[in-house]
Amino acid sequence: MTTKFGYVAISGPTNSGKSTLLNTIFGKKISIVSHKVQTTTKSLDAVKNINKTQIVFIDTPGFYEKKFDANYFKDVLGSISRANILIIVLDATSRFEYLDQIEKIIKNFKNKKFLIINKIDLVDNDYILKKISQISYINFFDHIFYVSALKKKNIDIVIKKIEDLLPSGEWLFSKNTLTNISKQEFLEEITRESILKYLNQEIPYNISITTDQITKKKSYNIYQKINVSTLSHKKIILGKDGRAIKLIGSYARLQMEKILRYKCNLFLKVIMKKK
């Protein structure tokens, strides 16, 4: 059997649903998702094997105004340059932003280009068609798809097209490879996702999660630190009588149990790093 292999980069503005799309393609949580901007902060590779084709999907941090500089794009552009197929995901419900930047990326990208208009569960066809007319370079895309990543609509069509277009080649990863991040890093991401869910404004963007220890016996015991830089942030994360941290911890723990399919105890400490 001749095998196929290739990279598919998923790019586009923040909050357009790139990570949701990835999770739907895999049928499980691979990358964290939130209603806030800048949820994905580092590119992530995830390997999917379908029939004779091995596809490495690359989830990337979305475009975001405050970070729209050369440094920020190094990671994203690096990921894109590896790709056999580049998917740009736009949110059908929001103003199409960064169209000029996307134009540059698209016109410089030599391989196949897909445009995915996501969140079609929230808007009607006429509205979408009108919005599409804003994209003057629409013909540069090889294929356009209208999907709902959340409601799992038309995702199978996208996958089929990817399978068709990827080149023949040896699989680079073993059959069991899933992502390029460790279990520890992923569990840190799960806690960050919970913080994005429960805490507002700047807090989620000013913390880091680190791991002290993970042990596994009758249950996983996961010891993590939430590192903050100011006392006021520490107070907000803890909440009145520790209510916020309890909420964050119990949601994160539930997610971890779902992912690991094992009982989990999560121990969170909020640490103020001295400047």
Ligand SMILES: Nc1nc2c(ncn2[C@@H]2O[C@H](COP(=O)(O)OP(=O)(O)OP(=O)(O)O)[C@@H](O)[C@H]2O)c(=O)[nH]1
């Ligand atoms: N209604 C609806 N909501 C969606 C759909 N896809 C994603 N969302 C929501 O859009 C928000 C952003 O989703 P993410 O997947 O985190 O977006 P992202 O593009 O990865 O964002 P960044 O990582 O910040 O670049 C979340 O609240 C999702 O639940 C969709 O098809 N329909």
Ligand SMILES: [Mg+2]
């Ligand atoms: Mg994301």
